[in-house]
Amino acid sequence: MLWYRIGRGPPREYFYSNVDLLRVSQISLALSLLLFAAGLAAPPLSAKVHGFLMVAGLLSFYFSVMYLQHPAFTNTMPRRPLSYILLALFLYGLLASYLGAPLPWAPFSALYILLYLPGLRGANAPPNVLTMAGLAALAVASEPWQMVLSFPAASALSLIMRVDSAKRHLRLSLSEALAFSAVYLALFFIPVPPPAAIAAIFGGFLLLVRGTYVSSEPYSWGTTIGRVLPILAPLGYLGLPVYHFLYMGIAVIMFSLCIPWFTPSVFLRAVPRWPRYLPLVPAVAALLRLSGYGPLVALSSVVLLAGAVYVSVKVLRERKFPLGQPP
Numbered sequence: 009m010l011w012y013r014i015g016r017g018p019p020r021e022y023f024y025s026n027v028d029l030l031r032v033s034q035i036s037l038a039l040s041l042l043l044f045a046a047g048l049a050a051p052p053l054s055a056k057v058h059g060f061l062m063v064a065g066l067l068s069f070y071f072s073v074m075y076l077q078h079p080a081f082t083n084t085m086p087r088r089p090l091s092y093i094l095l096a097l098f099l100y101g102l103l104a105s106y107l108g109a110p111l112p113w114a115p116f117s118a119l120y121i122l123l124y125l126p127g128l129r130g131a132n133a134p135p136n137v138l139t140m141a142g143l144a145a146l147a148v149a150s151e152p153w154q155m156v157l158s159f160p161a162a163s164a165l166s167l168i169m170r171v172d173s174a175k176r177h178l179r180l181s182l183s184e185a186l187a188f189s190a191v192y193l194a195l196f197f198i199p200v201p202p203p204a205a206i207a208a209i210f211g212g213f214l215l216l217v218r219g220t221y222v223s224s225e226p227y228s229w230g231t232t233i234g235r236v237l238p239i240l241a242p243l244g245y246l247g248l249p250v251y252h253f254l255y256m257g258i259a260v261i262m263f264s265l266c267i268p269w270f271t272p273s274v275f276l277r278a279v280p281r282w283p284r285y286l287p288l289v290p291a292v293a294a295l296l297r298l299s300g301y302g303p304l305v306a307l308s309s310v311v312l313l314a315g316a317v318y319v320s321v322k323v324l325r326e327r328k329f330p331l332g333q334p335p
Contacts, residue, residue, distance in 0.1 A: 010123060011084035019335035021088065027331065028091040029075065030276075035095065036072035037274045040065045044316055048309040063152045064102050066258065070163040071098055073270045074139065081136055082127035094119055105155070113155075117147035131173075134185035135166035141189035142166075145196045153202055153251045156258065157209065161238075162192070164261045165213050168231055171265065172217050175227075180216065188216045203241040206254050210238040230264025230287030233257075237294060249300055256294035259312065263290045267319055277326040289315035 012022055047061030075094070079085050086094070097116035104112030121143050127136040142162020149155045169185075172178050191212055195205040213235065214220065220232045237257030244250025264287040272279045289311060296308035 009087070010090060011082075011086050011126065014079055014083050014085060017085070017087075022085060023334045025085050025088050025091070026079075028088055029078065029086060030274075030331075032091040032095045033072045033076040033274050036068045036075065036098070037271065040068035040072060041316060041320060043068055045313060048313045059152050060106055062255070063155050064106075066156055066160040066255075067102070067146075068098075069262065069266070070160045072274060073167075073266050074163050076270065076274055078123065081132050081139075082124060083130075083132075084123070084126045086123055090119075090123070094123075111147065113149065114147040117143040117159075133182050134180045135169040137182065137185040137189050138162050138166040138169065138192070141193050145193060148196060151202075153206070153254060154196065156251075156254055157206060158196075160258060161209070161254070164234070164258055164266070167265055168213075168235070168261070169217060171227065176218075176221060178217060184216060188212060203244045203250050206241040206250075207239045210235060210257070214239070224284075226268070226282070226284050226287050227264055230291075231261050233287065233291055233294075234259075234261035234264060247300070248298055252294075252297050256290065256297055259290040260287055260294060263287045263315065263319075271319070272323050272326060275323060276329045276331065277323050278329070280322045280326050282322075286315075286319075289318075 012025065016022075017025075043061050043065035047058055047065055050058040050061055074081075075091075094116065097119060101113040101116045121140050124136055124140050124143075127133065139159075139162055142159040145158035145162070146155060149158045169180060173180065192209055195209060200208070220228075220235055222229050222232050234257045237260065238254045241250050241253040243253070268279075268282045268286060293308045293311040293315070296304040296311065299305070
């Protein structure tokens, strides 16, 4: 068996399995920040390196956030040493994808999907199905935009599904999630132009969750911007940077949901009092980047990097919770 059921198993082994999961999440989040910082500094040197580093940063970020919550999503704890094996496969995927190896993410995706199998029951099943579809898409993704549209985008949307279900009393059935995931995966295999595929997936998601709602809450208006930006990807036919509608949309979702809600837990910190304007950081950066004008594009990178540094410092200054002693 690859996992323990939550609260079951030898107490000491279970404790250290939990520690392993936490350490892998911490390593991935720290790696994500380094990759983003390097990627934002890379455009003057190489567009290819910039693209790789930014995509790698997104993958590393969502691996961290999603893996930390894996026990809550599946009611299981991966046994030792699976967390470190999964991390090794993730690092292999990063290196192999940069070197152009075939199907570099297939080993990582296969193991991670196996670990999600217990989560196909109960209320967590619909968002878990979407996450698993994202991992399956990552296994066959070959282009940077496909990698972003795979596990990172699916993770972001699955988290929105969970939060919307609670805030809007929205109940999505497993059959609805399976149908959407099937369409989502089909767009990876049929020859659809990228702008159409991106817009169709995010437009379909809006239909799946019955639209969106806007309030003064940062999660609400922030994720609304993040959900809508990728739908505008066909504006790329007018000369705008098509893929950045997707990339910047996910960035806004990160600052509206994933960063303020989940990153403090990765480092065992109390949740800071976040400013209500936090999602404006990536929203402004998106406007600057989508302008396509050189100086504004450069300023967009500065805004995002400043936002990342601000968030990191704010989290690390909070009170730390101890792990406790092993049984």
